[in-house]
Amino acid sequence: MNLYNTSLNIITAGQAPSGAYVASPTFSQYGYAWLRDGAWIAYGMDCAGQHASARAFYAWVGRTLAGQFDHLERLLRKLERDDTPSDADYLPTRFTLDGKINRDDWWNFQLDGYGTWLWGLVAHVDMTGDRALWADLEPAITLTVRYLTALWQSPNYDCWEENREQIHLSTLAALYGGLNAVRRYNPALVPDDLPANIRAFVLEMGVAPEGHLMKYLGNSAVDASLLWTAVPYGLVDLADKRFTRTLAKIERDLLRPDGGVYRYADDVYYGGGEWILLSAWLAWVYIELGRTAEARDLVAWIEAQATPDGALPEQVNDHLLHPEHYAEWVARWGAVASPLLWSHGMVLVVKSLLDKRT
Numbered sequence: 561m562n563l564y565n566t567s568l569n570i571i572t573a574g575q576a577p578s579g580a581y582v583a584s585p586t587f588s589q590y591g592y593a594w595l596r597d598g599a600w601i602a603y604g605m606d607c608a609g610q611h612a613s614a615r616a617f618y619a620w621v622g623r624t625l626a627g628q629f630d631h632l633e634r635l636l637r638k639l640e641r642d643d644t645p646s647d648a649d650y651l652p653t654r655f656t657l658d659g660k661i662n663r664d665d666w667w668n669f670q671l672d673g674y675g676t677w678l679w680g681l682v683a684h685v686d687m688t689g690d691r692a693l694w695a696d697l698e699p700a701i702t703l704t705v706r707y708l709t710a711l712w713q714s715p716n717y718d719c720w721e722e723n724r725e726q727i728h729l730s731t732l733a734a735l736y737g738g739l740n741a742v743r744r745y746n747p748a749l750v751p752d753d754l755p756a757n758i759r760a761f762v763l764e765m766g767v768a769p770e771g772h773l774m775k776y777l778g779n780s781a782v783d784a785s786l787l788w789t790a791v792p793y794g795l796v797d798l799a800d801k802r803f804t805r806t807l808a809k810i811e812r813d814l815l816r817p818d819g820g821v822y823r824y825a826d827d828v829y830y831g832g833g834e835w836i837l838l839s840a841w842l843a844w845v846y847i848e849l850g851r852t853a854e855a856r857d858l859v860a861w862i863e864a865q866a867t868p869d870g871a872l873p874e875q876v877n878d879h880l881l882h883p884e885h886y887a888e889w890v891a892r893w894g895a896v897a898s899p900l901l902w903s904h905g906m907v908l909v910v911k912s913l914l915d916k917r918t
């Protein structure tokens with residue numbers, strides 16, 4: 561079994577004719593397209609040279625967000641009047657595969673995906689030089705920037721769809737990374753000081769007394785999504801002490817010695833297993849640091865988690881942090897999502913990078 565090829569096949573099969581990527585084709589709750597998952601899957605496809613697939617995804621984002629202009633205007637008017645928006649007033653984190661809002665009680669107010677797709681789009685245009693796509697998407701880019709400019713300091717759900725009342729560092733990193741990337745292409749689209757203000761806010765408020773970045777303001781635990789602050793978003797350099805201390809704490813608290821990375825120590829979702837996509841992320845960080853042997857070990861661990869037909873789950877349940885919480889999630893939603901397209905997207909990212917180093 562070649563996990564690179566099965567990943568390509570699973571992602572290709574999970575891309576709707578609209579261009580949207582389904583989060584998981586089989587899991588009861590994941591039959592939708594998330595901006596966050598989709599942008600990472602598209603980036604994986606871009607790294608694998610599958611630019612037409614990534615382009616179709618971004619064109620879908622453009623059409624989908626074009627359908628949200630009135631929604632955004634209504635929200636901005638409420639904010640100007642100082643009315644407190646309801647959760648349905650915000651833009652959603654996930655859409656149906658044909659780009660509609662699914663009216664349910666999902667934890668929709670999550671900003672990170674709006675930064676993620678901007679970052680992914682710029683990466684796609686960097687790789688392909690597709691200025692025509694960029695021009696088509698400018699209205700959607702503008703809408704996203706207006707949304708983020710208005711709300712970046714508001715508490716919202718994190719990338720795990722949890723902790724609605726908090727301000728999360730990996731979310732701010734995604735906003736910084738996306739807005740900064742857009743500014744590089746067209747400075748006129750992003751307020752001058754916005755990325756710098758986000759970065760300054762993180763570094764002023766988000767460093768724990770021990771010198772590492774924290775999961776969210778006021779909670780000095782680490783979350784493996786803090787890896788994003790350096791790779792790829794560059795809010796801190798890999799050599800920055802605040803990042804090296806964060807990485808060391810993630811390795812201490814969240815990396816199992818035989819491979820596999822947990823989200824955070826208190827994670828109870830499906831009992832809290834090791835996440836494939838985060839294990840790939842740590843491998844990506846190691847590659848950037850020149851720690852290639854450790855990256856390869858993590859990739860070997862990921863390969864060992866695939867089913868015989870090459871499907872990767874969202875998380876692995878052999879060494880749960882809180883096993884007493886496993887059964888309640890199975891009873892609620894069924895077995896852990898597998899295949900999860902985001903897991904496969906990250907495999908494409910990391911394997912493409914490793915291939916270039918041989």
Ligand code: BGC
Binds near residue numbers: 721
């Ligand atoms: C994860 C999110 C992800 C979603 C769809 C959730 O359980 O926490 O990060 O976007 O699943 O894959």
